[in-house]
Amino acid sequence: MRKVVVFLLVTVLALGAVGYASAELFKLEDDVVYSQNVLFGDPACLEGHTAGIRYRSGSQHLTWYTDFNFGTEPSSQTRFALLQKQPQSEWFYPVNHFDIRCFHGLGYTVSGGTLELTNTPLGKLVQSVALMTPDGETFAMSVKPSDYIDSYPLEFDIDFRAPGVSCFLISHFGGALSDSGDPAEYEAYTSSLNSLFHFPVLDDCVFQVEVSKDPEGNPYSLNIDSVNTPECGLISTANETGCYLIPYYQDPDGNPVEVGTPDGMGLYYLPWKELSEYTYQDDATGEERTGHDVLPNPDGARNICPMDTSTIPIDLKLSEDKQTGWLLCREESEYVLFVIDLTHAELLNRIPLTPVPQDSEATMLHATYSGNLLVAASDDRLTLVNLDGIGSVEFSTDAGEGRDYLSLITLSDSTVTVSYDGEQLVLLCPSYNRDCSFWAAVYTENGLHFLGEYQTNLQELDYAVSNHFEPISFS
Numbered sequence: 001m002r003k004v005v006v007f008l009l010v011t012v013l014a015l016g017a018v019g020y021a022s023a024e025l026f027k028l029e030d031d032v033v034y035s036q037n038v039l040f041g042d043p044a045c046l047e048g049h050t051a052g053i054r055y056r057s058g059s060q061h062l063t064w065y066t067d068f069n070f071g072t073e074p075s076s077q078t079r080f081a082l083l084q085k086q087p088q089s090e091w092f093y094p095v096n097h098f099d100i101r102c103f104h105g106l107g108y109t110v111s112g113g114t115l116e117l118t119n120t121p122l123g124k125l126v127q128s129v130a131l132m133t134p135d136g137e138t139f140a141m142s143v144k145p146s147d148y149i150d151s152y153p154l155e156f157d158i159d160f161r162a163p164g165v166s167c168f169l170i171s172h173f174g175g176a177l178s179d180s181g182d183p184a185e186y187e188a189y190t191s192s193l194n195s196l197f198h199f200p201v202l203d204d205c206v207f208q209v210e211v212s213k214d215p216e217g218n219p220y221s222l223n224i225d226s227v228n229t230p231e232c233g234l235i236s237t238a239n240e241t242g243c244y245l246i247p248y249y250q251d252p253d254g255n256p257v258e259v260g261t262p263d264g265m266g267l268y269y270l271p272w273k274e275l276s277e278y279t280y281q282d283d284a285t286g287e288e289r290t291g292h293d294v295l296p297n298p299d300g301a302r303n304i305c306p307m308d309t310s311t312i313p314i315d316l317k318l319s320e321d322k323q324t325g326w327l328l329c330r331e332e333s334e335y336v337l338f339v340i341d342l343t344h345a346e347l348l349n350r351i352p353l354t355p356v357p358q359d360s361e362a363t364m365l366h367a368t369y370s371g372n373l374l375v376a377a378s379d380d381r382l383t384l385v386n387l388d389g390i391g392s393v394e395f396s397t398d399a400g401e402g403r404d405y406l407s408l409i410t411l412s413d414s415t416v417t418v419s420y421d422g423e424q425l426v427l428l429c430p431s432y433n434r435d436c437s438f439w440a441a442v443y444t445e446n447g448l449h450f451l452g453e454y455q456t457n458l459q460e461l462d463y464a465v466s467n468h469f470e471p472i473s474f475s
Contacts, residue, residue, distance in 0.1 A: 032078040034068060034456050041450030045442050046070035049419065051428060052473035055436060055458055064458060070440065074454070097159040100245070101233030102152035102199050124148055126222060129209045135217040140210035145201050151260075152199040152232060156190065160238045163282070164291040165272060167238070192298045196268075197247050198260025199232045228252050232259075235313050239322035242271040243296050244304075244342070246313045246327065258309050267305040267316075267327060267340065273297035304345035305338065324348070326373060326387075330356055337375065337385055353383055354394060374418050374427075382443060384420055395425050395443040417474045424449065428474060431455075 036043065049070040056063045066078045103122065125148040133139035145152075158169040171190045205228050212221035232249040246267045249257040259265070272294035282289050305327070312330040319326070325340040335353040340346070353375060375383045382395040417428040424442050431437040437455035441448065 032064060032066070032076075032456060032458060034066070034074065034076045034454050036074050037453040037455070039451045039453060040448065041442065041452075042072075043070065043074070043450060043452055044072050045424065045450050046426065046440060046452075047072065049426065050473075050475055051417075053438075054470040055456070056470070066456070068454070096237060097157070098236040098238060098243070099157040100236050101155055102230075103155050122149065122153060125207070126209060126211065126224075130211045130213070130219050133211045133213050133219070135213050136215040138210060138212040138221070140208065140223075143207045143209050145205055145207050146203055149201055150198075151194070152201060152230075154190075154194050154197070154199075154233070156193070160243070162240050164280070164289060165240050165294055166278075166291065167243075167272070167294045167296070169295060189295065193296065196262055196298050196301055197234065197245075199230075199247070199249055200257070200260070202228060202230055202251060202257075204228045205230070230257065232257070235316045237316050237318055237325075239318060239342070242269055242300075244269055244316065244318075244325060245296075246316060248313050250312065256310055256312055261303070262301055263303040264306055265309045265311065266303040266307045267325065268301050269304045269342070269345070270296040270298060271300040302345075304342070305340050305347055307338075311336075318342075324387075328375065332356075335375075337373070339387055349387070351385055351392065353385065353392060354381055372418070372420060374416065382425065384418075384425060393420075393425075393445070395445060396447040419474050426474075 047070070051068045051070070053066040053068055054063060055066075063081045064078055065081065066076050068074065068076045125143055125145060128148075129139065129141055129143065132141065154171075156169045156171040158167055160167040205226060208223075208225045208227070210221075210223040211219050213219050228251075230249065230251050232247075234245045234247050236243055236245045238244065244267055247259040247261065247265070249259050251257055261268075272292075273296065274292040274294055276293045278291050278293065279288055280291050281287070305325075307329070308331075310331070313327060314330060314335075315328040317326045318324065323341070323343050325338075325342050327338040327340060329336050329338065334355050337349075337351040337353060338347060339349040339351065341348050373385045373387055375385055383392050384395070385392045419426040424444055427439075427441045427443070429439050429441070431439050431453055436458045437453055440450070440452050440454065442450035
C-alpha cells in the first residue's frame with residue numbers, strides 16, 4: 001500500500017511539474033514578438049498579407065504557432081501548444097533523399113584500418129596500383145578506367161520513407177550494399193540496377209590513383225581523382241508505389257552523351273520490390289498498419305515518358321499528391337517543363353520557359369501556389385509557371401539597387417512559400433543569418449520590389465527552439 005501511495009505521490013508531483021511548466025509557458029505567449037528589418041523597398045506593399053508560422057522544440061513536443069500580419073506596422077499573435085505525444089508523422093514522414101550518380105573518380109578518399117579491395121572492376125583497377133606500392137610507402141600513378149570498365153558504375157545513396165514504405169540503399173565505389181544483409185546478394189542486386197543504364201567511359205578520362213600501405217603491406221589509404229570528368233547519373237524521386245529515374249550524361253564541355261537504356265531516353269518507373277514486413281501506428285487514426293522495407297525493382301522498369309536523346313534533364317519533382325511529375329529539362333536554347341501524369345504514364349503538357357543563359361543552370365523549387373510552380377530558371381530570373389499551360393510570368397531578380405541583397409535569400413526546395421496576386425510575387429524563406437528568422441521578398445516583373453527580415457525573440461526567452469522556419473499558411 002505504501003508503494004502505491006509513493007507512486008501516486010510521484011505521479012501527482014510529475015504531472016504538477018508539467019502543468020506548472022506549461023502554465024508558465026502559456027503565460028509567456030504574449031512575450032513572443034517579431035521585429036521587422038527593412039533592407040530594401042517599402043513594406044506597405046505587403047499590407048494585407050498574413051502568414052501562419054510554426055517553430056518547434058528539438059523534441060517536437062513544444063510548439064509555438066504565430067499568426068503574423070505584414071505591413072508598415074506588422075503585428076503578430078503567438079499561441080503555445082504542448083503535445084503529449086511526439087507527432088511521428090511530422091518528423092518521420094516524409095523523407096525523400098535520392099542521390100544516384102556515376103562513380104567517375106572525382107575527389108574519392110577513404111582511409112583508416114585495412115582497406116578491403118573488392119573484386120569488382122573498380123577494385124581491380126585499384127589493386128593494379130596497390131600491387132606496385134611498396135610496403136610502408138605511398139605510391140601514385142595515372143590509370144585509364146577504360147582499360148578496366150566500359151561503363152561508369154552507379155553509386156546509390158537513398159533514404160525514402162512514407163507511410164507503409166521504407167527504402168534505404170547505400171552502395172559506393174561500385175561495391176556491395178553497406179547493409180547487414182548478405183553482401184553477395186546485395187552486390188548482385190546493385191549489379192542488376194547498374195545493368196539498366198549504361199554510361200560509357202570517356203576515352204580521355206584518366207584516374208589519378210594514390211595508395212598508401214603500412215609496413216606489413218596492408219593498404220590503409222586510397223585517393224582517387226580524375227581528369228576530364230563528366231557529369232552523369234540519374235535524377236530521381238519516389239512515391240508510395242515506386243521510384244522515377246531519368247539518366248543524364250554530359251561530357252566535360254557540357255555536350256550530351258547518349259546513355260544505354262532498356263527502352264530509349266526518357267523517364268523510367270521502377271516499382272518497389274517488397275522485402276521484410278513491419279508494423280507502424282497510423283497517426284491519424286491510431287490504427288496499427290503493415291508496412292514494408294522496399295528496394296527499386298529493376299525487373300519492372302519501364303519508360304513512361306520517352307524523350308529525345310538531345311534532351312538534358314535538370315530537375316524532377318512530384319506534386320503534393322504524388323500523382324503528377326514535373327520534369328525540368330534543357331532543349332538546345334531553352335528550358336522546358338514537362339508535366340506528366342504518373343498514374344496513367346501520360347505527358348500532360350510541354351511548357352517552354354526562358355532561353356538558356358550562358359554559364360547558367362536552372363533549379364525547380366517545390367513551391368506551388370494556386371496551380372502554379374516556381375522555377376528559378378537562371379541566375380537572374382524567376383519564372384512562375386501555370387501548370388495548366390495557360391502561360392508563365394517572369395520576374396527579374398537582378399534589377400535595381402536590390403541586387404546587393406540577393407545573396408542573403410536562400411531558395412531551397414522545401415522551405416519556400418509562394419504567393420502571387422497577378423502583380424506581385426511574394427516569397428517567404430528562412431534566414432540563416434540569425435536564429436528563428438525569415439525573409440520576405442517581393443518581386444514584380446521589373447525586379448526586386450521589397451526585402452525584409454523578420455526575427456522572433458523565442459531564443460532570447462531561453463526556449464529550446466529549433467531554428468527550422470515552418471510556414472504553414474500564407475495569403
